[in-house]
Amino acid sequence: MSKLDEFWNALDSFITVQAAPILANLVLAILIFFIGKKIAKLLVSMSKKLLAKAKVDDVLIDFIGAIFYALLLLVVVIASLEKLGIETTSLVALIGAAGLAIGLALKDSLSNFASGVMLIVFRPFKTGDFIEAAGVSGIVENITIFNTMLRSGDNKEIIVPNSGVYSGTIVNYSAKPTRRVDMVFGIGYDDDIKLAKEILMNMMIEDERVLEEPGPRVVIASLGDNSINFSVKPWVNSGDYWPVLFDTQEKVLLAFREANISIPYPQMDVHIHKSE
Numbered sequence: 001m002s003k004l005d006e007f008w009n010a011l012d013s014f015i016t017v018q019a020a021p022i023l024a025n026l027v028l029a030i031l032i033f034f035i036g037k038k039i040a041k042l043l044v045s046m047s048k049k050l051l052a053k054a055k056v057d058d059v060l061i062d063f064i065g066a067i068f069y070a071l072l073l074l075v076v077v078i079a080s081l082e083k084l085g086i087e088t089t090s091l092v093a094l095i096g097a098a099g100l101a102i103g104l105a106l107k108d109s110l111s112n113f114a115s116g117v118m119l120i121v122f123r124p125f126k127t128g129d130f131i132e133a134a135g136v137s138g139i140v141e142n143i144t145i146f147n148t149m150l151r152s153g154d155n156k157e158i159i160v161p162n163s164g165v166y167s168g169t170i171v172n173y174s175a176k177p178t179r180r181v182d183m184v185f186g187i188g189y190d191d192d193i194k195l196a197k198e199i200l201m202n203m204m205i206e207d208e209r210v211l212e213e214p215g216p217r218v219v220i221a222s223l224g225d226n227s228i229n230f231s232v233k234p235w236v237n238s239g240d241y242w243p244v245l246f247d248t249q250e251k252v253l254l255a256f257r258e259a260n261i262s263i264p265y266p267q268m269d270v271h272i273h274k275s276e
Contacts, residue, residue: 025083025084025085026084028083029080029081029083029084030080032076032079032080032083033076033077033080036072036073036075036076036079036080037073037076039072040069040072040073040076041069043068043072044065044068044069044072047064047065047068048061048062048064048065051064056120056121109146111163112145112146112147112161112162112163113145113146113162114163115161115162115163115165115166115167116143116144116145116146116147116162117145118166119143119148119162119165119166120143120145124170124172125140125170125172125174125175126140126143127140127141127142127143128140128174129172129173129174129175130172130173130174131150131170131171131172131173131174132170132171132173133148133160133164133165133168133169133170133171134160134161134164134165134168135168136150136152136158136160137150137152137171138150138151138152138153138158139151141157145162146161146162147159147160147161147162148160148162148165173238173241174238176238177237177238178211178235178236178237178238179235179236179237179238179241180233180234180235180236181232181233181234181235181236181241181244181245181248182231182232182233183231183232183233183245183248183249184221184229184230184231184232185200185229185230185232185252185256185263186224186226186227186228186229186230186263186264187227187228187230187256187261187262187263187264188226188227188228188261188262188263188264189227189228190262191228191261191262192259192261193220193228195259195261196230196256196259196261197218197220197230199252199255199256199259199261200218200230200232200252201216201218203248203251203252203255204216204218204232204234207234207244207247207248209236209237209240209243209244210234210235210236210244211234211235211236211237213235214235215235216232216233216234216235217231217232217233217234218230218231218232218233219231226264226265227263227264232248234248
């Protein structure tokens with residue numbers, strides 16, 4: 001047998017014994033990757049539809065979909081590499097170690113993410129609500145995975161990390177359809193108590209924004225050092241809270257002046273005794 005025949009026999013043996021299985025595994029690995037990728041997209045799409053039917057927030061749906069797709073794609077890549085004969089045990093361990101390191105480095109961001117998920121799922125407030133949280137107050141404009149955006153009364157944007165919002169006390173002023181306006185007005189000890197009470201009560205009854213049920217209350221709350229303090233507590237629709245508060249204070253001031261009822265302010269009487 002000539003050397004040329006030996007070469008062709010060796011080449012044929014290599015292709016048959018070694019190259020063919022490698023090529024076949026390469027083709028299968030490519031098929032696994034592309035078919036697995038399509039299946040992953042299909043599963044993510046189905047899961048998003050199920051979450052949408054369950055009325056889960058769109059932000060949370062997109063985030064869960066992205067995480068689910070990344071995990072499925074990781075499984076597909078590992079399966080493809082195994083088909084090529086690559087040892088993936090060490091790769092999985094490396095990915096796990098990298099994930100742990102990233103988690104420790106981004107613990108604050110992960111805390112904000114977890115709090116964002118809780119805010120979106122349990123909904124202590126929604127977009128458009130006026131809230132007080134993390135030491136600031138404003139109208140909720142947007143709730144993202146990591147931050148909550150508020151708009152202050154003077155039109156400033158306030159960005160609050162979700163962990164600060166969820167870990168503290170949240171006061172939602174828009175949660176209930178009605179609110180009670182608590183006001184205190186003082187008169188002098190020499191003024192007509194019955195007249196002052198009548199003026200305050202009539203003012204509440206005549207204001208169309210004040211609800212009939214529960215009805216407004218006008219009572220003497222305390223006897224101060226310089227004044228008799230009336231507590232005025234009307235119930236209004238939440239949207240009328242601030243207008244009623246501001247209007248009532250102005251009306252009370254004008255009505256008391258017209259009725260010659262004084263509104264005391266802190267003062268000190270100094271008595272001087274002459275010694276002879």
